[in-house]
Amino acid sequence: MRKTITVSFFLFSFFCFSQENSLTSFVNPFIGTGGHGHTYPGATMPFGMMQLSPDTRLDGWDGCSGYHYSDEYIYGFSHTHLSGTGVSDYGDVLLMPTNDLNFNNGADEKSGYRAHFSHKNEMASPGYYKVFLDETNIEVEVTVSKRSGIHHYTFPKNSKQIVILDLEHRDKVLSSQIDVVSKTEISGHRHSDAWAKDQRLFYNIEFSRPYKKVEYYSPLGGQGDNPTKAAFEFDTSEGNELEVKVAISAVDEAGAKKNLEAEIGDKSFQQVKSEAEIAWEKQLQKIVVETVNNDQKTIFYSALYHTMIAPNLYQDVDGRYRGMDLEIHQSNDFENYTVFSLWDTYRAAHPLYTIIEKERTNDFINSLLAKYDDGGILPIWPLAGNYTWCMVGYHAVPVISDAYLKGIRGFNAEKAFEAMKHSAMQDKLGLISYKEFGFIPVEEESESVSKTLEYAYDDWTIAEMAKAMGKTEDYKLFSERAQYYKNVFDPETKFMRGRFRNTWFAPFDPYEVNFNYTEANSWQYSFYAPQDISGLMNLMGGKVAFEKQLDKLFTAKNETSGREQADITGLIGQYAHGNEPSHHMAYLYNFVNKPAKTQEKVHQILNEMYQNAPDGISGNEDCGQMSAWYVFSAMGFYPVTPASNQYIIGTPLFEKATINLENGKKFEIEAENLSDTNKYIASANLNGKALNRSFIIHSEIMNGGKLVFKMTDKPSNWATKDEEIPKTEITENLIVPAPFIAKGDVAFKNETEISLGVASDKTDIFYSLNDSDFKKYKSPFIISDELILKTYSKKSDSKSQILSTHFYKIDPNLSIKLETEYANQYNGGGNNALIDGVHGAIDFRTGAWQGYHDKDLKATVDLGSSKDVKMVLVNFMQDQRSWIFYPTEITCSVSKNGKDFIELPLQKIEAEKPSEEAGIKTIQFEVGKNIQFIKITAKNFGDLPKGHLGYGGKAWLFVDEIEIK
The missing domain is CATH 2.60.120.1190 (Jelly Rolls)
Known part of the structure; x- marks a missing residue:
């Protein structure tokens, strides 16, 4: 079991809510703020635009959210933060109360306006954060609405009352402005360059009483040369308390002011806090779990909370938003969102939203389609009106397809399909090679194996939507492309490998983290073909061989070689729960008639990789994906293949879980005779009838009902017959995998022997030398001169793409x-x-x-x-x-x-x-x-x-x- 940080304040007593048994009282926002979780503890609303939180770290990978639990100083409180990402951005418009005029805020500045704090004087709950700055004796409380928030400062008696406004904080400033509207109102903008290369943010600030003096700081020197910082001093004779109301907008200053007036206006701090708590309670009531284990309940609701932080609203109260063209657009039909960590969240977070956030899922998809309209392509990782081009695949596609196939249709399906197909037909990010050869060669594009595999899955989801829409030709094309994963499978090693000049990248070490994979090694990508698990199983030699390879995955040495990759954490053998490519793997045992092994592994992961502690998440939280895995798995099932409408059953963690659906129905999951040792399913029934299969269907959840598991302490024969197991299988438009050079040096001296292979039984290979006629390959042959080798494979009437390899002869004397x-x-x-x-x-x-x-x-x-x-x-x-x-x-x-x-x-x-x-x-x-x-x-x-x-x-x-x- 992983070591965790234990601190006394993690008891529920620090959570503030009027109802003693409220679900918000089981949310611990500090989970994930330590280790590599990259979460923040501050105040935000469900999927809200403002994230008002303390900043304890100015830079570095573990400072991506602006906060790390190991830190001792707070630099201030900014209004935008990212949750669980692996790249840093946001931290906009920092405010900091202090009692000494000082514009320094560097980590090395002993005299800066940062202040020391202690966790024992820190509290957090959904929509609320409080801390005592012990260096200045100032108490800070913050709470929020969707696009706005309130700071409440209590200064010590007889000390200066100064509030620093810092627009330089964190990201590179492209443009900024501080406009004094009156002694109580400030507005302006901050445009910055970080992960989002041109983020445009506007703000409006209102003080509860007028300031008596203001001083400015400009990086150019002087008081009035485009200042980036300001210090507002307030009269101590008017009291020790000060409230600061702040609203933000991506549109303009007027938009920020409208947001503030509409959401907060004359409301008190307590009113806004209460509204935030009520909103969060309503959100968390969407899933109600029952257990005597309060730690597990806290982990669950903290996870559910984290799935509801992002994506983030990105639209003003009047419907205006900034599009991917950085122009202003108007929407009265849907709410526009940003911060889609799609490489992560398509796996479980978005499938979770299709159950508990159907209406918001329509908004998410309409937001993605608006980005297609405004920017010209579906985004991969959109952030504040910017394409970041971060990560691989085009995973807006499965989000749309999964929703459509589940009957969520509050968007233009024809336009959506057009946008999905447009992403798949691009000529960048390796897609030229992918379309031409059926895989991406190492020499053509980085992370070639991962991109080939993830494109193939995305293409399958296009095929499934095409089939549902009656688009026959598109179904044929994309169901063929969905099988391209076969072209990077090496039948000798049984691993997914890079193809380097049509040979296998060598020397090969499945533990090695290198540029052929995305944040992973071959172990962690060789089980990724969720669209055709039967096909992958056949490549590996059948069910028995597949099960043995899975066993090896979980028992392999838990260390990697090659480059350092901080994302690879939470290792059980080579299963890496701290990063997303592994997330479906424990559930694959169900596909080989061994659900008890899935139950063992899921139970282990639930209990070892999640803790009620700052480092309680085994990797980056990734905008809800790490938490969505827990939410699903704790209820007893998981979406191994989004767009299949299947959820693969694992093992329940709670005696009872109730999903309160938007249609008013309930889906209940009960576990009888459940304990830490009784982790195996002896039998199950659905709506009073025996359930002998190890999966359930999306419609069975959405129609409401009751799923009951009877638990036991030993593996059982439940759901082990062939007709009782899940299956994903491509049976139409089958392709023939492309041949590979199994032996032979592409650059050689004197001569080299060439052996050819293909990952398919009963398949012929044909080859040509220097454009000679193709002939059937029967045995290895020797070449001694520079030449061009062309190959293809054929099975029945189907043939692969023709591949060409240039063999170079090195001067033998050299x-x-x-x-x-x-x-x-x-x-x-x-x-x-x-x-x-x-x-x-x-x-x-x-x-x-x-x-x-x-x-x-x-x-x-x-x-x-x-x-x-x-x-x-x-x-x-x-x-x-x-x-x-x-x-x-x-x-x-x-x-x-x-x-x-x-x-x-x-x-x-x-x-x-x-x-x-x-x-x-x-x-x-x-x-x-x-x-x-x-x-x-x-x-x-x-x-x-x-x-x-x-x-x-x-x-x-x-x-x-x-x-x-």
Whole structure:
């Protein structure tokens, strides 16, 4: 079991609500604020636009939400925050009460306006946050409405009363303004650049009493040169308490003022707080669980709370919003939302919304379609009117398809299908190769395996919606593309692998985290074909082989190799619950007639990976996905394949759970004889009839009813027959997988033996050399010259795409000795990568570059005999955003005998010069006559510079091709 932080204030006594047994009293907003959860504890409304929360951290990965439980200082209270993301943004319009005029707010500034605080003087509950700043003796309370909030400050007697407004806080400021409307009203804007490259936010601030003095700070100097900070001082004779009402808008200052007037107006702090608590209580009542275990109840309702924080409303009270074109649009038909972490949330959070948020799901989809209208494409990860292009896949597609297939139709289905198809037909992010070859080659696009797999699932959801809409040709095309996962399956290792120049990326280590996968390794992606689990099972050799491979997943060593990936956490073997690609895997045992194994694993994950503690979430919360897994699984089922309308049964955690549906019906789940040891299902019945299958259908939930489990302490035979297990299977428009080169060096000396393979039984392979006629492959063959190999596979009347591979012949007299070791994940093709004649492209992730981490390059090329050499060229890469820096110095030494070297003039690069762009630099040396040995040394940049995101770490050196002319 994971270690957790335990603190006394986690008792329910710190939650403030008038009803003793309210569900809000079981929400602990501090869960996820420690570890790598990246949540915030402050006040927000369900799916609200404002997130009013303390900021304890200015930067760094574990400061993505602005707050981390391990911190001791509060820098202020800003009005926008992201929940559980892996990238930092927001933290807009910071206010901080203090009693000393000081505009400093850096982490190193001892005299700054930040203030020390203690968790024992901190409280949080849905819609409310309170803290005592013990350094200044100021008590702060905050609460919110949808687009607005109130700060309540209590200053100590006989101290100055100052409120700092800081528009510089966190993100790079593109433009800002502070307009003094009156002694009690301030308005302005803050446009910033972070993850969202052009976020536009406007604000309106009202003080409960007039300030007596204001001073400004400008980064340009002076008091009036476009100030970014202001200090408002208030008269102490007018009392110790001050309220500050704030509203925000993405449209304009007038919009912020309207939002404030409509939502708060003359309401008191207590009124707004009470309304927020009532709204949250109503939300949480959508699922009512019954248990004597208060810790588990707290974890459940905190998880449910986290699923209701994002997506975020992004529209003013008058219906105006800022679109993806950054222009102002009007909507009277739906509420517009932003912050869709779709790579995460399509898996469970959005399927949860189709049950308890049907009306809001329509708004979510209409918001996605508005982004398509305004910006030209369905978003991947939209943030504040910006496309971030973060993560892989086009997962707005399954969100729409899943809703449509469940009968949620409050959107234009024809337009939605057009937008879905448009995403799938793009010519970027590897889709050109995907459409042409049926997979993405390593050399064409980074994270090629993950993209191939996730595109295939997304395409299946397009196919299913096309079938439901009677679009026959689209159904055929996308059901074929849904099978492209087969093209990255290696039948020998039984893993999903990168295809590098039509061979398998090698050497292969399934534990290695490298650029072929998205935040994962091969273990964590080799079970991802939720649309065709039967097909994946067949590739692995059938049910028995599939079950054995699943067993190996959960019992493998719980460590990874390759690059450091902070997202891979919560390991049980190589199952990584802290990141989304693993989330469906425990439920796959149901598909091989072994539901008891699913019950064991789900019970273990529920109890080990979630705790009532700050580090109580085993990875980034990811805008509700980590929590949605818990909500579903604790009720006893999970959507392994969104758009299938199936929920796979696991094991219930509670004696009873009731889903209160929007149509007024209830779906109840009861567990009889439940205990920590009685985690296995002995039998089940649905609405009084025996349920002998290990899955339920969406309509069975939405029609209301009762699902009753009888629990036991030993695995049973419940739902173990073939007709009782779930199945996802593609049976129409079957494809033939593309062949691969199982053996043979693409760059070789003298000769190389070629073996071909295909991940399909009873399938023929045909090949052609240098455009000769195709002939049937029967056995390995040898090539000794540079040539083009073309291949395809055929089964019955179906054939795969034709693949072309260029084989290069290396001068057999040429050899290279590497004195320093490259990283396998960036091997460039192996020991001869620097002399194989193949050049690396501008994207380092495409496999041709050879990478050295915190090491110099030391290589000696042997020409085989003395030759006249005019020039030596060496190519290096820079991508500082990815920790890759040019070398600082490059030396070239030449020798006739390999012992006595003459050093040529040293070449230097200003590698420390900051750059946002990737680049390639060619270094050349003029050599001379009678040279056999050429030694290249390139000095690694070393320690990453101060100001770099990875400061404190070490740089990478990337090299590819040493050319001898």
